[in-house]
Amino acid sequence: MSVPVFSMSEYDFKAALKKTKLAIIPVGSLEQHGNHLPVSTDSLIAEYIARTVAEKVNAFVLPVISYGVSFEHKPMFNVSLRNSTLSTMICDACVSLSENRVKEIIILNCHHGNMGALQYVAQELHGRLPKDVRVHTIHYWHLMNSEFDHAGEVETSLVLAIAPELVRMDRAMPNSKKLSKLKAAYNTNVPGSFPKITGNGVWGDPRKATVAKGEKWIKEITTGLLKTISELDLNKILIYAYIALTCRYNKCR
Ligand SMILES: [Zn+2]
Numbered sequence: 001m002s003v004p005v006f007s008m009s010e011y012d013f014k015a016a017l018k019k020t021k022l023a024i025i026p027v028g029s030l031e032q033h034g035n036h037l038p039v040s041t042d043s044l045i046a047e048y049i050a051r052t053v054a055e056k057v058n059a060f061v062l063p064v065i066s067y068g069v070s071f072e073h074k075p076m077f078n079v080s081l082r083n084s085t086l087s088t089m090i091c092d093a094c095v096s097l098s099e100n101r102v103k104e105i106i107i108l109n110c111h112h113g114n115m116g117a118l119q120y121v122a123q124e125l126h127g128r129l130p131k132d133v134r135v136h137t138i139h140y141w142h143l144m145n146s147e148f149d150h151a152g153e154v155e156t157s158l159v160l161a162i163a164p165e166l167v168r169m170d171r172a173m174p175n176s177k178k179l180s181k182l183k184a185a186y187n188t189n190v191p192g193s194f195p196k197i198t199g200n201g202v203w204g205d206p207r208k209a210t211v212a213k214g215e216k217w218i219k220e221i222t223t224g225l226l227k228t229i230s231e232l233d234l235n236k237i238l239i240y241a242y243i244a245l246t247c248r249y250n251k252c253r
Pocket residue numbers: 033041042110111150151155
């Protein structure tokens with residue numbers, strides 16, 4: 001049972017709180033993803049993964065934070081928050097959730113540029129939360145075996161699987177500048193660095209993207225996230241309860 005916080009009522013909240021104390025905050029960005037993907041790409045992925053996993057582990061899903069730290073895309077389109085703004089926003093949301101009796105919070109990050117801000121959330125929250133409330137930050141590409149890209153094969157496949165109506169494959173083009181160094185040799189945290197490195201703001205080749213690849217990667221990410229949640233101690237109980245219920249349901253059919 002997923003509980004989308006955006007559309008629930010106070011009544012729904014109280015009823016759901018009897019069944020779960022777990023909440024997922026999806027975090028995305030609003031930035032260029034080439035000429036073929038929407039600027040909301042990271043937010044779309046974050047929300048979709050959060051909802052899919054919440055359905056399985058019985059969790060609240062907060063409205064996606066659809067602005068992130070995207071200065072690296074200047075002068076291409078980006079609406080950016082400073083690191084301190086994003087960090088403050090997320091910390092305040094966690095404190096509020098704890099006051100609403102939520103005990104376990106997962107911050108699901110789907111934008112690389114947010115990593116710096118999210119790195120310090122645990123430190124910022126230290127002493128501000130009751131001892132029985134825990135916050136975990138998870139970056140979705142850590143749940144994948146494939147290489148991370150930007151509007152390339154991976155992200156384009158994911159959006160093709162989630163919202164194909166928003167993808168313009170006829171405009172899909174790979175990076176227009178040759179990437180000649182190892183990934184680690186590029187510093188994409190510098191404002192304006194992304195267009196300088198890639199030429200056209202794309203990292204990878206979106207022409208290789210397919211719906212089937214997107215579905216496969218979504219499965220890989222959601223399975224990885226479920227496994228991670230199961231290793232967060234408290235929620236083992238929730239996952240096992242889900243598996244037990246699913247088995248029972250399938251037998252009944
Ligand atoms: Zn992205």
